[in-house]
Amino acid sequence: MSTRDEQLRKDAQEAVEKHKELVQKDPYRLNYHIMPPVGLLNDPNGFIQWKGIYHMFYQWMPFHTGHGAKFWGHYTSNDLVHWQEERTALTPSEWYEKNGCYSGSAIAHNDQLYLFYTGNVKDEKGERESYQVMATSKDGIHFEKQGVVVQLPEGYTAHFRDPKVWQQNGKWYMVVGTQNHQQQGRVAILQSDNLTDWKHLGDVTGAHTKQLDAFGYMWECPDLFHLDGKEVLVVSPQGLQKEGDKYENVYQSGYFVGDVDYSTGEMQHGAFHELDQGFEFYAPQTTEDEHGRRILVGWMGVPDQNEEAHPTVQYKWIHTLTLPRVLTLKEEKLYQNPVEELSSLRGKETIHQQVRIQTQEISLQDVEGDSMELYVQLHSVEADVVEIQFRNHARLIYRPSTGKLTLERKSFVDYQTESRSCTLQNLSTLRIFMDTSSLEIFVNNGEEVFTSRMYPYEENNSVIFGTNGTVLMDVHKWDMGKM
Known part of the structure; x- marks a missing residue:
C-alpha cells in the first residue's frame, strides 16, 4: 500500500466525518437502499457473493457531489438487505488511475477476491488514456493492486472501460465497453488462461451488426452471462435517439438475448430491450449467488442529468442504488423481481x-x-x-x-x-x-x-x-x- 493510497483513504474518511451530521439531517435519506455516506455515488461495481458474504462496491466521489477522480466505496451484507459500510476499497493513487478508479467487477479465485477495474488517466489537454487493472484481497476488505493487465487494443478509442470478468469452459473472459474509431458503441471481448495475460478476440457482435452500426456512440458497463439456456448481454448505450416511448432518458440500459461462440466472441442475438421504464436507472451489474440466482443491481441515476438540481446536494450527498432484483428469462424477455429477503424489512x-x-x-x-x-x-x-x-x-x-x-x-x-x-x-x-x-x-x-x-x-x-x-x-x- 502506497503512502498516496493511505492519504487518500484518510482524506475520504475525514470528508465523511466532516459532513456526517448534515447528511443525516436530510429528510430524503433513504431507509433501505445503499447510499454514499457523503458525496456522490454512481455505478455499482464488483457485485459478488464470496464465502457467504455479499460484497457491493460502488463508484464514489467523497469530496463533493460532482464527478471526478472516483474511489471504490464498499458495503457488505449477509442477506442483501442489511448492509454494513466497509473500509474504502480502492483510491486513485497510482499513475495508471490518477484520474479515477472507474467501474469494474469481481471474481473469486484461489481463495482470494479479485477486482478488475478501469484506471482513468487524463493529460493536461484532457486527452484520455485507459487501463484495465487488477487488485486482489485475501480477506475481502484490504486490497493490493497488481497493476495493469490490459492495455488498449487496436481499433478502439480511449473510451475503453468497465471490465466484467467471468469463467467459462475453463477459461477466463472479459467484456469491456468501448467505442470504435467510427464513434460507434461496441463491447469488446478478451480471453485469458491466467487472469494476467489477455487475448483480444474482437467485438461481441452478431447477426444484427449492420443494424447496430448507428446504435449509439459509446456502450458502457457490459455484462455477459448465461441464463435459462441463453446468453444475455446487458449494456448501457449512449447516444440513442428517442423512438416513441423508448429511449427517453439521456442514456439507456438494456439487453440482447442470443448465443455466443466463445472461440470468437461473436454473438447471434435479437433486438435491444430496455431494462427499466423509469426516470433513473443506469449501469446495472449482475452476479450469480450461491443459490444460483442471477441478481441485478443498478444505479438509480443517469449521467448528465442536471445532478446539481437534486435537493440532496445541499446536504452533501447524491444518488442511491436500486434494490437487488432476481432475473429470469421468459421467451427472450428478462423479468425482474425484488429478492425475497426484502420481506424481512x-x-x-x-x-x-x-x-x-x-x-x-x-x-x-x-x-x-x-x-x-x-x-x-x-x-x-x-x-x-x-x-x-x-x-x-x-x-x-x-x-x-x-x-x-x-x-x-x-x-x-x-x-x-x-x-x-x-x-x-x-x-x-x-x-x-x-x-x-x-x-x-x-x-x-x-x-x-x-x-x-x-x-x-x-x-x-x-x-x-x-x-x-x-x-x-x-x-x-x-x-x-x-x-
Missing part, C-alpha cells in the same frame, strides 16, 4: 380486500407513509383510466383501452410534470417499493419495472387510488424498516 401489515372504486378518488385506512411496500392486484377494470397517486408528487396511470402504463412525476429541475410510459397486454399486479425519495414499481410480476427518484413534501404521506369507472382490487401494504 416488513413491519405492520394492512390488508384491504375486494376494494371497489367507482368514479372517485379514495384513500385507504393506514395505506400511507414515506417508506412502504405496496402490493395491488386488479380483479376487474371497467374504466378508461386507473391511477395511484404517491404523496401528491408522482402518479401511476393505466389506460386499458391502449394498454399504456405511465409514470408521471414533478421534475426536480423545474417542478413541471414529466412522464415515462410503456405498453402492456394487460395489467394484473403491481408491487411497489416506496422509500423516502424513491419509487421502484414491478409490473405484472416483473414484466416491466419503473425506477425513479422523487422529492415530495416531507409532510405529505398520502397514497390515493382513483378511476373514472369501476375497479375491483386487493391492496396489501407493509411498513418498511431500515436496512
